[in-house]
Amino acid sequence: MTDFFPPLDGIVDSYPKDFSLKEGLDVTVRPLEIGDNRALFQFFQAVPENERLFIKHKVQEQQVIDGWCKHLDYEKNFPLVAMDADGHILASCTLHQNGFGWKRHIGRISVFVHAxxxxxxLAQALVQEIMxxxxxxxxxxxxxxxxxxxxxxxxxxxxxGFSDLATFPKYVMDMQGKHHDYLLMGIHLTTDIEYAGVGG
Ligand SMILES: CC(C)(COP(=O)(O)OP(=O)(O)OC[C@H]1O[C@@H](n2cnc3c(N)ncnc32)[C@H](O)[C@@H]1OP(=O)(O)O)[C@@H](O)C(=O)NCCC(=O)NCCS
Known part of the structure; x- marks a missing residue:
């Protein structure tokens, strides 16, 4: 296999999609766009202090968010956002791809839901969508x-359906210098053909 990046156009064109979730929560899910910088910044401003560690980037800085939105590269990072009717981002889930090298067949997924x-x-819907x-x-x-x-x-x-792949005790460090166990979970994806039972 040489082409690990089939065109994303068809996938992008399949959005927006509407979801009706629990407690009457209606959201629209679509890929992040250049004009979402303010909404995305607001979303990350609301991250509780004790959860900042879970985000690897300086999302409290407007210029970081502006940079992400300005330089969107869906083939590397494909972020889906769930928005309410007023254009507020309530959740974000991203598929990260390497595109090259020994992990080119493995995607990484990250998700964050407004507290x-x-x-x-929301997490369940977005993670399933990214899968x-x-x-x-x-x-x-x-x-x-x-x-x-x-x-x-x-x-x-x-x-x-994800299972534990590895645990690295006291491997990562939070902003206060305290170490935490790092866990890697993973899932082997089956194709639709395999689902249908006609795969080889
Ligand atoms: C973890 C997180 C993404 C879950 O988002 P969410 O939208 O609340 O999750 P969902 O509503 O889709 O939950 C799906 C199921 O997971 C389980 N679950 C989720 N939150 C739970 C909680 N607080 N306690 C117990 N079970 C929970 C439940 O089984 C739930 O289904 P149910 O509500 O029908 O019982 C969210 O809490 C979050 O953003 N946390 C901080 C960031 C983070 O940890 N990101 C993951 C790193 S990749």
Whole structure:
């Protein structure tokens, strides 16, 4: 296989999609766009202090968010956002791809849900959506990274079929210099043909 980046156009064109979730929560899901910089900045401003560790980037800085939105490269990072009717971002889930090298068949997935909109199925819906995108792109595996304290996230991913791949004790460090266990979860993706039972 030489082409690990089949065109994303068809996938992008399949959005926006509307979802009706628990407690009457209606959202529109679509890829992040250049004009979303303010909404995305607001979304990350609301991240509780104790959860900043879970985000690897300086998302508190407007210029970081502006840079992401300005230089969108869906083939490297494909971010889906869930928006309410007023254009607020309530959740974000990204498929990260290497495109080259020994991990080119493995995508990495990250997800974050606004603290006021949790337990309504947003993470589940977005992760499933990104799993579908990864399958369409022909990726073989998906992985997700956690610190051991992210119990809720571990549960969500386990429910969606991810299993523990590795644990590195006291491997990562938070802003206060405290070390935490690092966990890697993963899933082997089956194609739609395999699902249908006609695969070789
Ligand atoms: C983890 C996180 C993504 C979950 O988002 P969410 O939208 O609340 O999750 P969902 O509503 O889709 O939950 C799906 C299922 O996971 C389980 N779950 C989710 N949150 C849970 C909680 N607080 N306690 C127990 N189970 C929980 C439940 O089984 C839930 O289904 P149910 O509500 O029908 O019981 C969200 O809490 C978050 O953004 N946390 C901080 C960032 C993070 O940890 N990201 C993951 C790193 S990749």
């Amino acid at each position: 006021d909109f949790r337990r309504r199925g 579908g995108v990864a399958r369409q792109l022909g990726l073989e595996k998906l992985e997700a990274e956690f610190v051991a304290e992210q119990k809720r996230a571990l549960r969500v991913f386990a429910l969606l």
